[in-house]
Amino acid sequence: MMLTDSEIRKAGVVRLDHDSHYGSTSYDLSIQTIIDSEGKTFRGEGYTVKPQEIVWVISRERIELPSDITAHAVIKTGLCNSGLLALNIGIVDPGWHGPLATAIINFSSASYYLKPRESFLRLTFYKHNIPDKKREVHVDEDDYLEARKKVAIETFGSTFLDIKGLAREVSGNLIGGWKEKIVFWGAVIAIVLGFLSVFLAVSTYLLPWSGVPYQSHFDDLDKRVTALEAASGKNPTTAATKGAE
Template structure:
C-alpha cells in the first residue's frame, strides 16, 4: 500500500525532515553533502558539475524504516530535464537506518550548479506485511560518508565517459587490427600464388603427356576389353 504524506509523517520514517519536501505520496530528500571523484567533500556553497562529470550526493536526512515498510527511490524529474541522471537508485530495504545517496552524471552540454539543500531523490513508501526476515541495517552518517568517499576515489573516473582516452584507444585498436588483417591477407595471397604456380607446372607437364599419344591409349583400352571377355568365357566353361 502506497503511503500518503500524512502517513509518512505519522510513521516518522525521516529524521531531519524539511516540511517543504513532502509531496502527496512521497518525500524529496535534499543534498547534505557532495563528494567529488577526488574524495573532496562540499557541504557549503554547492558544486558546479561539468558536462560528463560525476559526483556523489548524500542526503541531509536519515531514513529510519520499520520492517513492514519499503522505500522506492528515483531521481526527481526536474533534474532529468536538466540532463542529470542518477546511476544507482532503487529499493530502500525494510529496517534501513541511515542516509541515502546516489552518483549523479551531468549528460547535458552545460555545467550544472548543485546547491546544498536541493531536492534530488524522491522517495515513495510502501507498507506491506512483515517479511520472514529483514536484517536490520544501521550505519552512522560519518561511516556512510567515509564509504562514499572511498567509492568516489576508486570506482568512478573523473568523467562518465573519457572521450579523449576512448578515441585514442579506439584509433590504436583500429590501426593494430588493420596491420593484423594486412599481414593475414598477404600470407593467404602468398600461399594461393604458390599453390597456383605448382598447379600450373603440373598441368603443363601432364596434359601433353596424355594427349600426345591418343593411339596408345586407344590400344590399351581395347586390350583391357578383350581380356575381360576372355575371363568371362572361362567362367562360363566349355
C-alpha cells in the same frame, strides 16, 4: 500499498524533514554533502558539476524504515532534464536507518550547479507484511561519509566515461575494420573485372552481338578465303579441272 503524504508523516520514516519536500505520495531528499572525485567534501554548500564529471551526494534527511515499509528512490525529473543521472537508485530495504547517497553524473555538455539543499532524490514508500527475512542496518553518518569518499576516489575517478578516449578507440576500430573490408572487396572486384574483360573479348568473336546468326559469320569468312585464293591463282576448283585434263 503506497503511502500518502500524511501516512509518510505518521509513520515517521523521514527524520529532519521539511514540509515543502512532501508530495502527495512522496518525499524529496535534499543535498547536505557533496564529494568530488578527489574525496573533497562540500557540506552545506553548492558545487559545479562539469560535463562527464561524477560526484557523490549525501542526503540531509535520515530514513528510518521499519520491517513493514520499503522505499523506492528515483532521481528528480528536473535533474534528468538537465542531463544529470544517478547510478545507484532503486529499492531501500526495510530496516534501513541512516542517510541516503547516490552518485550523480553530468551527461550533458554544460556544467550544472548543485545548490545547497537542492532536491536530488524522490522517495515513495510502500507498506507490506513483515518479511520472514528481516535485517536491521543502522548507519553511522561519519562511517557512511568515509565509505562514500573511498568509493569516489578509488572506483569512479573524475569522470564516469572518458568520452574523448572512447571516441578515439571506436573511430580507430571502425576505420581499421573498413580498411580491411576495402582491401578485401577491392581484390574481389578486380578479379571480377578481369574475368569480365576476358569474357567480353572472347564473346566479341563468338557471340552474335550484331544480331547476325552464327552461320552468317562463317559464310562471310568462307567467301573472303575463296576471294583470296582466286586472286593468288590457287582456286581449288581451277586446279582440280587442270589435273583432270
